[in-house]
Amino acid sequence: MASAVWGSAPWWGPPPPAPARPLTDIDFCSGAQLQELTQLIQELGVQESWRDGPKTGPDLLRAKDFVFSLLGLVHRRDPRFPPQAELLLLRGGIREGSVDLGPSPLGPYARGPHYDAGFTLLVPVFSLDGPGQELQLDTESYSAWLCLPELMHGxxxxxxxxxxxxxPVPGGRESVHRTESEQGPKDQQSSVDQPHGDVTELDLHLNGDVTKATAESPAPPPSEAPEAWPTLCPAKVAAWFFAVLAEVAESLIPVPGAPLLVHAAxxxxxxxxxLATPGPPRRLLLFDLIPVVSVNGWPEGARSHSWAGPLASESSSFYLVPGGDRERPGASGWQLCFARQELALKALIPAPLLQAHAAAQALLRPLVAGTRAAAPYLLRTLLYWACERLPALYLARPENAGACCLGLLDELSRALEAGTLPHYFLSGRKLWAGDGAAALLMALARLRADPARALCATVEEAKTARKGGGLAGVGGGAHEGTPTSWKGPHLGDT
Structure with a gap:
């Protein structure tokens, strides 16, 4: 009996090839295979993960303790600085979209050539808690003015x-908004919030209560109109903060085995x-310190989040950060910041979408280095809008990371072309793309034409950095653009 054969091959040979699958996993714009992009994104996540890097935990903890000790010395130098404050530490610097400061000059720093990892620290220098302080809000620009009372706590x-x-604030009494306290006593226990393996933020708190340093002040006399109250100017606060920090830094004596402050500006x-860590390997860590005003309560006009559900009760507070007023560059208005709410939202975002955002951010990083573009925070905001618009089951599927990354880049291009993006927390408010939007749009178009090639290059750069002991740059040696011969801190004001 003749044996069965497949063509000329015996039956025990390899099976025939499976029928070709419909080509539904191809990116229409570039022709890239989405499965390949997803695999590259996963590989990039492994190579760039700070948590999985060698001996990174002690480096970060020593650097954090050094910065907190530095701020303690600032209080000794100037008693206006709160002795005990609740600090919010975010993973990623301002240039990586940690906080929205508008299209402001951010300096020439680039992750890789100049530093290995960046962090943002919100430092409350003033606290609003109760009806004694007047916060005036411009409902059109959502700039805020802090009108200081005459007396507080005697x-x-x-x-x-x-x-x-x-x-004095423009607009007078008509734009006054009193914040209503919706929050009970704050939890003062130290905590670290790391909901996903690829999460890019930490929430670290010092023991202390920012509300203890502020007591309710009596209402102003009837004869004193609110529009005559002097306001706290964010630009002057930032200048004061830097000046006192510089005085403290210049008096520091290097301690063997401790981080070294090598640059401040x-x-x-x-x-x-x-900060240079002692190593080995030697790392350079960047910290963006922002003097902020912490506000207990919730601003009028802030929206809820249908996809996330109600946020935790401790999130009913926000910050005022120094931000440029696009319409009035010389104005002394603050900008509303919802960093605490964003941290809570990040804990609810599916891990594949976080990976896609991290990959898009890595691709965007070299394009915005040294510019005034606000694109990194626009990309971050698009992350929240994606959760609002797309099904959670789609965003949670690991095989969709490649498509999500391309989608974020496409949405960012549309925002840059329009010049604005709707604010996620404030209805009617627009985020501005900045003056460099046109040039960035062209660079994104070139990247978008071959995303697989761009991702491959980013993965290779991350591998090289990891082998060298660094996270995204040269490893244990000198970093390009950062002098290594400084005896002490290098201070500049730009």
Missing amino acids: TSVRKAWQDCLGP RHAGFTTIL
Whole structure:
């Protein structure tokens, strides 16, 4: 009996090839295979993960303790700085979209050539808790003005902050908004919030209560109109913060085995410092320190999030950060910041979408280095809008990471072309793309034409950095653009 054969091959040979699958997993714009993009994104996540890097935990903890100790010395130098504050530490610097400061000059720093990993620290220098303080809000631009009362806790507030006062708020009494406290006593236990393996933020708290340093002040006399109150100027606060920090830094004596402060500079409304870890391997960590006003309560006009459900009760507070007023560059208005809410939202975002965002951010990083583009925070906001618009089951499927990454880049291109993006927390408010949007749009178009090639190059760069001991740059040696011969901190004001 003749044996069965497949063509000329015996039956025990390899099976015939399976019928070709419909080509539904191809990106229409570039022709890239989505499965390949997803695999590259997963590989990039392995190579760039700070948590999985060698001996990174002690480096970060020592650097964090160094910064907190530095701020303690700042209080000794200037008692206006709160002795005990609740600090919010975010993984990723401002140039990586950690906080929205608008299209402001951010300095020439680039992750890789200049530092290995970046962090943002929100440092409350003033606290609003109760009806004694007046917060005036411009409902069109959502800029805020902090009108200081005459007395607080028996102390003359205006006299203490005389060098940081700005002009009276425009608009007068009609734009007054009183924040309503919706939050109980704050939880003062130290915590680290890391909901996913690829999460890019940490939520670290110091023991202390920012509300203890602030007591309710009496209402202003009837004869004193609110529009005549002097305001706390964010630009002057940022300048004061940097000046006192510089005084403390210049007096530091290097301690063997401790991080070394090698650079500090003021950019717009925040201060950037670079810390060199003792190693080996030697790492350079960037910290963006932002002096903020913490506000207990919830601003009028802030929206809810249908996809996330109600946020935790401790999230009913927000910050005022120094931010440029696009319409009035010389104005002394603050900008509303919802970093605490964003941290809570990140814990609810599916891991594949977080991976897609991290990959898009890595691709965007070299395109925005040294520019004033606000694209990194626009990309971050698109992450929340994606959760609002797309089914959770789609975003949670690991095989969709490649498509999500391309989708985020496409949405970012549309926002850059329009010049604005709707604010996620404030209805009617727009986020501005900045003056460099046109050039960035062209660079994104070139990248979008061959995303697989761009991702391959990013993965290879991450592998090289990891072998060298660094996270995204040269490893244990000198970093390009960062002098290594400094005896002490290098201070600049730009």
